[in-house]
Amino acid sequence: MSQEQPHRPVTYGDVFPTVQGELASQAVAPRDAALMQSVESVGLGEVPKGGPAAMMQAASARNLKEGLADTGSTMTSRLADAGVAVVETVHMGGDVVHSEYIAGQPVAVSVEKTPVAASLLLAQEAVTIGEVGFFS
Numbered sequence: 001m002s003q004e005q006p007h008r009p010v011t012y013g014d015v016f017p018t019v020q021g022e023l024a025s026q027a028v029a030p031r032d033a034a035l036m037q038s039v040e041s042v043g044l045g046e047v048p049k050g051g052p053a054a055m056m057q058a059a060s061a062r063n064l065k066e067g068l069a070d071t072g073s074t075m076t077s078r079l080a081d082a083g084v085a086v087v088e089t090v091h092m093g094g095d096v097v098h099s100e101y102i103a104g105q106p107v108a109v110s111v112e113k114t115p116v117a118a119s120l121l122l123a124q125e126a127v128t129i130g131e132v133g134f135f136s
Helices: 021-025 030-044 052-065 078-082
Strands: 084-090 096-102 105-112
Touching: 030 052, 030 078, 030 084, 030 096, 078 084
Parallel strands: none
Antiparallel strands: 084 096, 096 105
């Protein structure tokens, strides 16, 4: 006789190991995956393959298939209440860092390397250490 394991929903803690607290034990719902997809689309200009929205969509699809997700479209999303954000930071060298957050907790970071032209690295009127006066 084989014993079947009781099914449990895929939670935020399963999908994003960095998520802590109450959110970690909550099931990933389809409306939350759609919210993350929308935020990525606006914040990044696209929905990256393998990114947080894609992972949430896969988790919520499994939860739906197993009958473990809430399909009520009129209910308020807990994730929407907690907040979803994509933050873009441009570093001095030109690299762009995109950080994605759920309820203030980081779930993904990506770095877009920006090549810097050699001419931008050289000052037009370079000053040597001796000219600055360090050795005077």
